[in-house]
Amino acid sequence: MAYAAILGYGTVGSGVAKVLTDNGAEIEKAAGEAVKLKYIVDVRSFPDDPNADKIISDFSVVENDAEVGIVAETIGGTGVAYEFTKRALLAGKSVVTSNKELVASRGRELLGIAAEKNVNYLFEASVGGGIPLLRPLTLCLGANRIEEIKGIVNGTTNYILTCMEKGGMSFEEALDTAQRLGYAERDPSADIEGKDACRKICILADLAFGREFDPEKVRTVGIGGIAAEDIKICSGFGARIKLIARTGQAEGKEYIFVEPHVVMPTCMLNGVSESFNAILVRGNAVGECMFYGRGAGSMPTASAVVGDMIDAVLHREKRRSIGWGAGNSDRISDGSELVSRWYVRSGERWELLDPCSRADTGDWDIKYRIMD
């Protein structure tokens, strides 16, 4: 029997509790032993909740309970989440999380502590929500040199772009719809400015290239400037405008950036609509493969968090080694020299340019890379 605690009983935390309860038999089969939820740490009270008896407000109870081997951090942010994660790892507990902000900014440090204490710090849920992605990338594709990763990793912006395209809405109308339906937060800036996508592509780059990428230094263009007109023009040739997070290796350098792309109908990402996520990975042996699914939401994210719990149980004695080295910003490019086809527009004039770098695109008001 493995004992677990959940930190933060919000959308993801409550999903984790539900999956542990509802799918106990499946989890026991996959992990080789039952995983029992012992505590939920939250400062709020939930009197009518089926797990009310497990809810405590003092994290140190978890920290000092040697029986608890696995902690799921679903608080979010880099404040108390960082403090509790560090303390849990130092107390010899494996930590699993969906917190991309913390992983992107402090992942290397926390993985270092986990390695020292011979426990696991796992974060499959931090990119692509429920989609199996980080483990396939590092393990199944471990025999590949990763050439490129590009994907739709933010469901909120993809939902807004889908509304603009299919519903003929302006950006403001689409954002309003997304907020009303719960796909966008009241303060949607981290999503629409591309910051959330940026954190996620940094985590993917960290794992693929084995060194730290700082989200603060990554060129990030959001979707706020996308005009309904460009979406309409592109749909005329079957293309869709998508916010793409992208990293890869070219000429001995790694590039990384987030910006809207014109995705042609020949590209599998073209069909990824609403709040779905999809990530294309190109390896030098496997060629191109894609991972698609729900990138957010209570149950899909919990699926990945509990998947990591299973992994932590399976590797209690033998820690799974994941890690990346220090960064070296000299070798990181913002992708502007990357050659691609371009969609360009000024006023009513638009063109599709032959493959060239950003430097050669000329003096147009709107410039989006084309993805085939």
Place this chain on the structure above:
Amino acid sequence: MAYAAILGYGTVGSGVAKVLTDNGAEIEKAAGEAVKLKYIVDVRSFPDDPNADKIISDFSVVENDAEVGIVAETIGGTGVAYEFTKRALLAGKSVVTSNKELVASRGRELLGIAAEKNVNYLFEASVGGGIPLLRPLTLCLGANRIEEIKGIVNGTTNYILTCMEKGGMSFEEALDTAQRLGYAERDPSADIEGKDACRKICILADLAFGREFDPEKVRTVGIGGIAAEDIKICSGFGARIKLIARTGQAEGKEYIFVEPHVVMPTCMLNGVSESFNAILVRGNAVGECMFYGRGAGSMPTASAVVGDMIDAVLHREKRRSIGWGAGNSDRISDGSELVSRWYVRSGERWELLDPCSRADTGDWDIKYRIMD
């Protein structure tokens, strides 16, 4: 340092040797130690091959070399491949393979021997070629009750159907083209009759539901009867006819079958063309996710085989537990009671029927399930 042997130096075996050589640094990083190729067992001689010095014809040299801990079986079939796999496992070596025929027919027995000898029998490459699929299904999605798996798992038939649709060819012309370009074998029956897809969906069902599915007992309809006319009619509403292998749970029973489906443009499988594979998995927590990529070919398949070698090195001491119990055919259905929409045709008359089971589709010459 881990030492490996390859059995069979054909398309896949030579790819495995190439990946081990070309991507040695990546493999060492992922496995935590170098993986060195010591022997290649083949009865043929390859005098000008860069690995000529490693080629031997006597398997017992591998069997008796205690230094060799991992054997990649890339012979195929159920004859000598079965014998050598069994002997390698009994000699305490982990075996990794792309041999779906052997896994589908003898997987339970071979996994049993591996468990007894505390070694690994891994077969990620046996379904979906290079696509990470079996490990994500059993590990990352381990917290889910798997509700359904449906996919395009045979590249040859998908290539033929793509030719029929995009090139307006008849089945015979498309098969001829596929054979000329190397996408279909000279004897293409295992592919076009759906037997290859059937073996693969049996392996997926074995893993998802934990008990043995016998390919011989699975209702399997191939693509030989698909008329150019139906492809044309369906393309009129944006749909494509695809050979779908499908398994799931409904009303306490598991169903499994292989048959052509009409895939609507709303379904992600609609965009999977040429020799690509894609598999949709629906879990009760994660919802629907999809895995897409190259399902065959020397290098993609080798990517998965070497990925399994890395896993075998990482789990040398602690065997990865995969297994399924004995079968129980009473609880297996051929899916005919499964309710779905249908495309039906007799002569020039065709219709799309509302959701119903096969029993309710009426007296039509052609009946294909619709997948939305």
